[in-house]
Amino acid sequence: MNGKVCVVVLGFLAVAAGAQVPAQQRPWMNASLSPDARADLVLNQMTRDEAFILIDGYFGMPYQAANRPLLTAEIKAQMPMSAGLIPGIPRLGIPALTESDASLGVANGGNMRPGDTATALPSSLLTAATFNPEQAFAGGSMIAREARAKGYNVLLAGGTNLAREPRGGRTFEYAGEDPLLAGIMVGESIRGIQSQAVLSTAKHFALNDQETARTVMSANISDADARESDLLAFEIALERGDPGAIMCSYNRVNNNYACEDHYLLTEILKGDWGYRGFVMSDWGAVHSTVAAALNGLDQESSNGSDRLDYFGPPLKEAVAKGQVPETRLRNMVHRILRSMFAKGLFDRPVVKGPIDVDADLAVAQTAAEEGIVLLKNDKAVLPLSMAKRQKIAVIGAHADLGVPSGGGSSQVLGIGHSKELEVPTGGGTRVIAGETWTLPRDTVVLHASAPLTEIRRMAPQAKVTYAAGDDIAAAVALAKKSDLAIVFVHQHMREGVDVIDLSLPGNQDELIAAVAAANPHTIVVLETGGPVTMPWLDKVDGVVEAWYSGNRGGAAIARILFGEVNPSGRLPVTFPITESQLPHPIITGQRPDGRIIGTNGSPTVYDVIYNEGSKVGYRWFEDQKLPPLFPFGYGLSYTSFAYEGLKVTGGNTLAFGFDVRNTGTRAGKTVAQIYVKPPYGETRLVGFSKVDLAPGEVKHVTLTADPRLLAMFDGDANIWRVTDGEYQVRLGGSATDKAATASAHVNAGTIRP
Ligand code: BGC
Numbered sequence: 001m002n003g004k005v006c007v008v009v010l011g012f013l014a015v016a017a018g019a020q021v022p023a024q025q026r027p028w029m030n031a032s033l034s035p036d037a038r039a040d041l042v043l044n045q046m047t048r049d050e051a052f053i054l055i056d057g058y059f060g061m062p063y064q065a066a067n068r069p070l071l072t073a074e075i076k077a078q079m080p081m082s083a084g085l086i087p088g089i090p091r092l093g094i095p096a097l098t099e100s101d102a103s104l105g106v107a108n109g110g111n112m113r114p115g116d117t118a119t120a121l122p123s124s125l126l127t128a129a130t131f132n133p134e135q136a137f138a139g140g141s142m143i144a145r146e147a148r149a150k151g152y153n154v155l156l157a158g159g160t161n162l163a164r165e166p167r168g169g170r171t172f173e174y175a176g177e178d179p180l181l182a183g184i185m186v187g188e189s190i191r192g193i194q195s196q197a198v199l200s201t202a203k204h205f206a207l208n209d210q211e212t213a214r215t216v217m218s219a220n221i222s223d224a225d226a227r228e229s230d231l232l233a234f235e236i237a238l239e240r241g242d243p244g245a246i247m248c249s250y251n252r253v254n255n256n257y258a259c260e261d262h263y264l265l266t267e268i269l270k271g272d273w274g275y276r277g278f279v280m281s282d283w284g285a286v287h288s289t290v291a292a293a294l295n296g297l298d299q300e301s302s303n304g305s306d307r308l309d310y311f312g313p314p315l316k317e318a319v320a321k322g323q324v325p326e327t328r329l330r331n332m333v334h335r336i337l338r339s340m341f342a343k344g345l346f347d348r349p350v351v352k353g354p355i356d357v358d359a360d361l362a363v364a365q366t367a368a369e370e371g372i373v374l375l376k377n378d379k380a381v382l383p384l385s386m387a388k389r390q391k392i393a394v395i396g397a398h399a400d401l402g403v404p405s406g407g408g409s410s411q412v413l414g415i416g417h418s419k420e421l422e423v424p425t426g427g428g429t430r431v432i433a434g435e436t437w438t439l440p441r442d443t444v445v446l447h448a449s450a451p452l453t454e455i456r457r458m459a460p461q462a463k464v465t466y467a468a469g470d471d472i473a474a475a476v477a478l479a480k481k482s483d484l485a486i487v488f489v490h491q492h493m494r495e496g497v498d499v500i501d502l503s504l505p506g507n508q509d510e511l512i513a514a515v516a517a518a519n520p521h522t523i524v525v526l527e528t529g530g531p532v533t534m535p536w537l538d539k540v541d542g543v544v545e546a547w548y549s550g551n552r553g554g555a556a557i558a559r560i561l562f563g564e565v566n567p568s569g570r571l572p573v574t575f576p577i578t579e580s581q582l583p584h585p586i587i588t589g590q591r592p593d594g595r596i597i598g599t600n601g602s603p604t605v606y607d608v609i610y611n612e613g614s615k616v617g618y619r620w621f622e623d624q625k626l627p628p629l630f631p632f633g634y635g636l637s638y639t640s641f642a643y644e645g646l647k648v649t650g651g652n653t654l655a656f657g658f659d660v661r662n663t664g665t666r667a668g669k670t671v672a673q674i675y676v677k678p679p680y681g682e683t684r685l686v687g688f689s690k691v692d693l694a695p696g697e698v699k700h701v702t703l704t705a706d707p708r709l710l711a712m713f714d715g716d717a718n719i720w721r722v723t724d725g726e727y728q729v730r731l732g733g734s735a736t737d738k739a740a741t742a743s744a745h746v747n748a749g750t751i752r753p
Contacts, residue, residue, distance in 0.1 A: 011326065012046055012047055012048040012050075012051060012326075012330075013045065013046060013047045013048075018045065018046070018047050018050070018091060018092075019091070020090075020091050021045060021091060021092055021093070023093065026042075026092070026093055027041050028041040028042040028341070028346070029093070029346065029347075031347050035338045035339075035341035035342035036276075036334075036338055038337070038338075038341040038346075039334050039337035039338040039340075039341055040334065042092055042094065042337055043330060043333055043334055043337060045092055046089070046092065046333070048316075048319075048329075050089050050091075050092070051329055051330070051332075051333045052311070052312070052315070052316060053086070053087055053089060054086060054089075054094075054299070054332075054333050054336050054337070055298065055299050055300065055311050055315075055329075055332050055333065055336070056069070056299075056300055056303055056309065056311040056312050056315075057084050057085060057086045057097075057099075057280070057299060057300060057301045057302055057303065058071070058075065058079075058084065058085045058086075058087070058302060058303060058304065059083075059084060059085075059283070059302045059303075059304040059305060060079060060080045060081060060082045060083050060084045060085050060098075060099060060100075060302075061079060061081055061082075061112060062076050062079055063304050064304070065303075065304040065305075067308070067309065068303055068304050068309050068312075069303065069309060069312055074087070075087050078096045078098070080098040080099065080100065080151065080152060081112050081113045082098070082099060082100040082101065082107070082108075082112065082113070082152065083099045083100055083101050083107070083156055083283070083302075083409065084097075084099035084154075084156075084283070084301050084302050085097065085098060085099065086099075086299070086336075093346070094337075094340075094346075095153065095340070095345055095346065095349055097153060097154045097199075097340075097345075098151055098152045098153055098154065098350070099152065099154040099155075099156055099301075100147055100150070100152040100154070100155060100156065101155075101156045101157075101409045101410050101411075102143050102147060102152075102155035102156060102157040102193070102200075102410075103124055103156075103157055103159050103173045103410035104120055104121045104122070104123060104124065104143075104173070104405070104406075104410050104412055104550070105118045105119050105120045105121050105143055105146070105364075105412035105414070105551075106118035106143060106146050106147050106150055106152065106412065107409060107410055107411055107412050108411070108412065108413045109408070109409055109410075109411035110411075111413060116150070116413065117412075117413045117414060117415050117416070117417045118146050118150070118355070118412050118413070118414070118415070119142060119143075119146060119355070119357070119360035119361055119363070119364055119412075119414070119415055119551050120364060120405060120412040120413075120414035120415070120447050120550045120551040121139045121142070121143065121363070121364050121367060121412075121550050121551070122364065122367050122368045122371060122547060122548060122549045122550035122553065123172040123173065123405075123406060123529065123547050123548040123549075123550075124159055124172065124173050124174055124175050124185075124186075124189075125163075125171060125172050125173075125174065125175065125176060125529070125530060125547055125548075125572060125573070126367065126368065126371035126372070126547035126548065126549060126550070126569070127139055127175070127185060127189070127367055127371055128174075128175035128176040128181060128182065128185045128371070128572035129176075129371040129372075129373055129545075129547065129569040129570060129571065129572050129635075130367060130370040130371040130568075130569060130690070131181065131569075131570050131572075131671040131688055131690050132370055132690045133184055133185060133188040134188075135366070135367045135370055135371070136184075136185045136186070136188035136189040136192065137188040137189065137191055137192035137195075138192060138363050138366070138367070139189060139192065139363060139364075139367055140157070140188065140189035140190060140191065140192025140193040140194075140195075140200070141192035141193065141195050141196055142192075142360050142363040142364075143155060143157065143192075143193060144192065144193040144194070144195070144196035144197075144198040144200075145196055145355070145356075145360070146355045146360060147193075147196075147198050147350075148196060148197075148198060148350045148351065148353075149351075149352060149353045149354060149355045150352065150355075151350055151352045152198070152350065153197075153198055153199060153345050153349075153350045154198070154199045154200075154201075154244075154245070155193050155198055155199070155200050155201070156201050156203065156247065156409075157189065157190065157193055157200050157201060157203075158186050158189065158190045158193075158200050158201050158202035158203055158237065158241065158243055159173045159174045159175070159186065159203055159204070160174065160175070160182055160183070160186045160202050160203070160205075160233050160234050160237045161174050161204060161206075161207070161208050161209050161230065161233075161249075162174070162176070162177055162178075162179065162182060162209060162229060162230050162233055162616050162617075163176050163177040163209075163530060163572075163573045163616075163617065164177065164207075164209040164210075164229070164230065164610065164612075164616045164617075165209050165210040165498070165584065165587065166502065166530045166531050166573060166574075166576075166582070167210070167498045167499045167500070167501065167502065167530075167579075167587055168209055168210040168211055168498055168530075169210070169211035169212070169408070169493050169494055169495055169496060169497045169498045169499065169529075170211055170406075170408065170493070170495050171493060171529050171530035171573070172406040172493050172529035172530065172547070172548055173406065173408075173410050173495070175233075175572060176572025176573050176617075176632075177572065177573050177574065177616050177617030177618070177632060178233075178572070178616075178617065178618070178632065178685050179228075179229055179230070179232035179233040179236060180232075180236065180684075180685050180686065180687075180688075180706070180709060181572055181685065181688070182233040182236075182237070182572075183232065183233045183234070183235065183236025183237045183239075183240065184236060184237075184240060186202065186233070186237040186240075186241065187236060187237040187238070187239065187240025187241035188240060188241065189241070190202060190237065190240070190241025190242070190243045191240060191241045191242075194241070194242070194243070194244070194343050194344075197343060197344030197345065197347070197348035197350075198343070198350070199243075199244035199245060199339055199340065199343040199345060200241070200243045200244065200245075200343075201243055201244070201245045201246060201247045201280065202234060202237050202238060202241065202243045202245075202246050202247070203246070203247035203249070203282070204247055204248070204249035204250070204258075204282055205234060205246050205247060205248050205249055205258060205264065205265075205269070205279075206219075206226070206230055206231060206234060206248075206249060206253060206258060206264055207219035207221065207226065207230050207249070207251065207253050207258075207610075208249035208250060208251050208258070209230070209610075210498050210587065210608070211495060211496050211497055211498050212496070212497055212498045212587070213251075213606050213608070214249070214250040214251050214496070215250045215251070215284070215285075216605070216606045217251050217252065217606040217607070217608050218251065218252035218253065218254065218255050218605075218606065218607050218608065219251055219252070219253050219254075219608055219610060220253075220254055220255070220607055220608065220609045220610065221253075221254070221609075221610040221613065222613060222715065223713070223715035224613075224614070224712065224713040224714065224715040225610070225613035225614040226253075226614075227713035227715070227753070228613075228614035228712070228713050229613075229614040229616050230616075231268065232708065234246075235273055235708075235753075236706075238273060238275060242277075243277060244277045244278070244339035244340070244342065244343045245277050245278050245279070245280050245299075245339060246269060246275065246277065246278075246279050246280070247279075247280050247281070247282050247301075248261075248264075248265065248279055248280075248281055248282065248285060248297065249282055249285060250282050250284070250285045257285070257287050257288075258285065259279075259281045259282070259285045259286050259287070259292055259297050260286075260287060260288050260291040260292040260295045260296075260297060261295060261296070262294075262295040262296060264296075265279055265295055265296025265297065266295060266296040268753075269296070270296060272718070272752075272753040273753070276335065276338060276339075277335060277338070277339045277342075278298035278299055278332070278335035278336045278338075278339055279296055279297050279298045279299070279335075280297075280298065280299040280300075280301045281297055281299070281300055281301045281302075281306075282301065283301055283302045283305040283409075284302070284305035284306055285306075286300050286306045286310045286311070287306075287307070287310075288310065289308075289310040289311065289314040289315050289318055289324075290318050290323050290324055292310060292311075293311070293315060293318070293324045293328060293329075293332070294324060294328065297311075298331075298332040298335050298336060299311070299332065299336060300312075315329075357415055360415075361415060361551055361552050362552075364550045364551045364552050365550075365551075365552030365555055365556055367550065368546075368549040368550050368552060368553050368556035368557075369556045369559060369560065369565045370568055370569060370669075371547065371569040372544060372545065372546045372547070372549065372556060372557065372560050372567055372569050373544070373545040373567065373569035373570060373571055373634075373635040374542075374543075374544055374545075374560070374567040374569075374635060374636040374637065374638075375526075375543040375544065375545055375630055375634070375635070375636065376537065376540070376541070376542055376543040376636070377541070377542055377636050377638075378541045378542070379541055381484075381521055381523060381541035381542045382523065382542050382544075382560075382561060382563070382638070383560075383561065383562055383563025383638055384459070384484070384561050384562050384563070385459075385562075386458055386459050386460075386461075386562050387461055388459070388461060388462065388483075389461045389462065390459075390461075390462050390463075390483040390484065391462065391463045391465070391481065391482040391483045391484075392455065392459065392462050392463070392464045392465070392482060392483065392484055392485075392486065393465055393466075393467065393475075393478045393479050393482035393484070393485040393486065393515075393519070394451065394452050394455060394464055394465070394466045394467075394486050394488070395466070395467045395468075395469045395475045395478065395479070395485060395486065395487045395488065395511070395515060396467075396468065396469030396475070396487050396488040396489055396490075396508070396511060397469065397488035397489055397490040397525075397527055398423055398446055398468075398488075398490075399450065399451040399452050399466065399488040399525075399554075400450055400452045400453075400466045400468075401420065401421060401423070401446050401448075401450055402421050402446030402447050402448050402449055402450050402553075402554065403446060403447050403449055403450075403451065403527060403546070403548065403549045403550070403553035403554055403557070404425075404444050404445075404446055404447075404490050404492065404527050404548055405444070405445050405446070405447055405548050405550075406492075406493045406494055406495075406529055406548055407442060407443075407444065407445070407492070407493070407494030407495060408494045408495020408496060409495055410495065411445060413445065414445075414447035414448060414550070414551040415448070415551055416447075416448030416449075416551075417445070417447075417448060418448070421445060421446040421447070421448060422443050422444075422445055422446075423443065423444055423446060424441060424442075424443055424444075425441070425442050425443065425444040425490070425492045425505075426439055426440050426441045426442045426492060426505065427439060427440070427441040428505070428506055430500065430501075437500070439500070439505070440497060442492060442494060442497075444490070444492050447549075447550060447551045447553060448551070449549075449550075449551060449552050449553050449554035449555055449556075450554050451488060451525070451553075451554040451557050451558060452464065452466050452554075453554065454554040454555045454557065454558035454559075455486070455558050455561065455562075457558070458558045458559070458561070458562045458564070459562065465478055465482070469487070469488075469508070469511050470506075470507070472507060472510060472511050472514050475487075475511060475514070475515055476514050476515060476517075476518045479515045479518040479519040479522070480518045480519065482519060483521065484519065484521035484522070484523065485515050485516075485518075485519040485521065485522045485523070486522075486523045486524075486525060486561070487511065487512050487515050487522060487523070487524050487525070487540075488525045488527060489504050489508040489511070489512065489524060489525070489526055489527065489528075490504075490505075490508070490527045490528070491504055491505060491526075491527070491528035491529055491530075491532050492505065492529070493528075493529030493530065498587055499529070500587075501533075501579055501586075502530075502531055502532050502533045502576065502579055503532065503533055504528075504532055504533075509535055509536060512524055512536045512539075512540065513535075513536045513539060516536060516539035516540045517539070520541075521541055522539070522540045522541060522542075523540065523541060523542035523543070523544065523561070524536075524540050524542065524543045524544070525544045525546050525557060525561075526543065526544065526545045526546060526547075527546050527547065527548065527549070528545070528547065529547075529548065530573055531571075531573050531574065531575040531576065532575070533575075533576070533577065533578060533579070533629070534575075534629060537629070544557070544560065544561070544567070545569070545571070563638060563666075566637055566638045566639065566666055566667065566668040566669070567635065567636065567637060567638070568635070568637060568668060568669035568670065568671070568690070569635050570633050570634060570635040570671045570673075570733075570734070571630055571631070571632055571633060571634045571635060571734075572632070573617060573632065574617045574618050574621055574628045574630070574631060574632045574735070575628055575629040575630040575631075576621075576626075576628055576629060577627070577628065577629045581621070581624075581626045581628070582620075583610075583611070583612035583615070583620055584612075588607075588608050588609070614682070615682055617632055618631060618632035618633075618683075618685075618735035618736075619682045619683060619684065621735075622682065622683050622735070622736075623682050628736075631734045631735045631736040631737075632685075632734065632735040633671065633673050633685070633688075633733065633734035633735045633737075634733070634734040634735075634736075634737075635671075635733075635734075637664075637666075637668045637669075637670060638664070638666050638668060639662055639663075639664030639665065639666040639667070639668040639695065640662075640663045640664040641660060641661065641662055641663060641664075641668075641670040641693070641733065642660070642661045642663050642739070643658060643659070643660055643661075643672060643731050643732060643733070643739040643740050644658065644659045644660075644661060644698075644740065645657075645658055645659045645740075646658045646729070646731045646740040646741075646742050647742070648729050648742045648743070648744040649744065650727070650744035650745040650746050650747075651745075651746070651747060652707065652722075652746070652747055652749055653704060653705050653706075653707045653710065653722075653746065654676060654686070654704070654705040654710065654727060654729065654744055654746060655702070655703070655704045655705075656674050656687065656701075656702065656703045656704070656705075656729070656731070657700065657701070657702045658672070658700070658701055658731055658740065659698050659699065659700050659701070660672050660691045660693065660698070660699055660701060661693070661696075661697070661698045662693035662694065662695055662696060662697050662698075663696075664695060665695050666695060667692075667693065667694050667695060668692075668693065669690055669691060669692045669693070670690070670691055670693070670733060671688055671689070671690050671691075671733065672688065672689050672691055672701055672731065672732075672733070673685060673687075673688045673731070673732060673733065673734065673735070673737075674686050674687040674688070674703055674705075674729065674730070674731055675729070675730050675732075675735060676705065676709070676710060676727050676728065676729050676730075677727065677728040678710055678711075678712075678722075678723060678725070678727055678746075679723050679725035679726060679727065680712065680723055681712050681723075683735075684709050684710075685709075685735070686703075686705040686706070686709045686710070687703035687704070687705060688703075689701045689703060707720070707722055707749065707751055708720050708751055710722050710727065710746060711723075711749075711751060713753075718753065719750045719751065719752060719753065720750060720751040720752075720753060721748075721749075721750055722746060722747070722748060722749040722750070722751070723746075723748060724745075724746070724747055724748035725745070725746065726743050726744070726745055727743060727744055727745070727746050728741070728743050729741065729742045729743060729744065730742075
């Protein structure tokens, strides 16, 4: 064929069932052809019924909802016992799409594959806190290697939603509040996954920034504001990672369901961004047949989760009646096949086998060590001495058993999992505005890396004693007779439920205050999904934000506490002093017990007006002149750094050059951050670089701003506009640090989206 292929676009084969096409007669298996050409070659051999197989997916377990297609023995045999299945078409050699959730590892929520454990990465928010794209790539490729070994070729990963609402129940599964950081980190994780010939999604498109109301709420925001915030994160993630699929979300956006929103799916995603993969629905997020098909949805993921099997018989009928053109049906299937070819699903089929546990746990530990953030270190209380004969009190948060993880579809049963690691959490009451509310109960899954064990291992000379922390008097008694106290505290987050506020649940604030009053050397280790408030901050010497630290979390925490690792994580979210500083001091319309009030009392119509617009996180705090408790980008080290010699070149964008110096006596890494304030509009992070420096060492860093980060989006003209004028630049170690400042002129310009 000389590398050239003429693809004649035909209709579907006009037979009820085609004959088996022998392997040697499948021209689409020629890997030198383009994915588009290969997709068309196979598409032209498909019957219409076969086309429907690829667009109408199943829940991944033998679950038969009423009025849904029969689970034939053939389909059951392919059930991956995970999130989803698109059956294969053996006649044409099309593999099944076997889908697993995978934000933090190969998920096994509810133990649906009894005893099947996998390496649990730390939370995605922790990975974002590394500010190191290489960590995101390494984590993604580790998950994909394990996925292949377990028989999965599609990973429902790539959570890109911004932490616009820090109480959002999936804040731990996302990559923080900034579009550049989230876009880069998620894009790299997707790239890592797909480097192993496993197809990844990016999800949940779009503005699925809070959970309790996700299926009934409408996220209302102007086009320009969305483009400069949440959508920009997706745009960057797509450019970096080129995911094979995009998962549209449960919520409505400006009153249209995301999975049938023409503007989002067809105009922006497939139009402006030129996306060539396919759009799959979230599980239960489809609400129509014709509108969804015409407006851009390509695949119904789980027909058992939706109210109807929309892309089954109803779509067949709509195509037969001409309500959905056959060309659109072909386009849906083409997009799916194209991604399968482009991501290697035909050429490198998955093969089940063992996983390399030690190598994979090392990936999880390295990420944790780089994403844990040191927030406070008064009197240089840290690092602790390994050699001292001291009495250490370890208190709270099941530190004797393991480290917590977040709940929901991303739940991994980590290596070493046992029933003992599933412990109750939540419950109790909270008084808000004079009313007493009952809080939800849940189970938290711990990962088998107990901080207590690791601290003992690290400090063999010390006497390390544990108190559970629920009995404050017992914890205080232990703290009193100890040389220092390390208090572990936990905020639980899970998919589907937002946390009602940013306080540590239960008696934990009280516990810290009481222990700190009993022992002047108190260190707090936060194990939280996102930011929390710290009314006790002045009373303690040290605070370490360990997030959900994954399968080797205890070891990573201990190595940081004892200085085996110099902390280098930076906050990917702003920590407010109180919720009253947030754009929405309480989650709009939602009752403190997590139930929905809804707009005008309706439980199904619920408008969230994101009137902060694109001013998410630090942008909001700066705009409102609010001092945060800890700013975005913040984090301490056991050494110190200087940022020097900032030079900024203007023109059509901004370019930066500067030196970073380690001014202390230990080797360490810092994250140099450049923020720019345009003449109009709010300050944005436009570049960052993680720099590893020996004591006294200096490194030169250069960065260039993506001009979209300098621009405002003009929704009427559908274009980015850069204003002519002087741009204020600051370089430093956080969103509020002004270690070096400069300004430069940028010319007016436009950028097509
Ligand atoms: C979640 C998705 C997940 C899907 C399949 C949904 O409830 O929102 O993130 O991929 O379930 O488990």
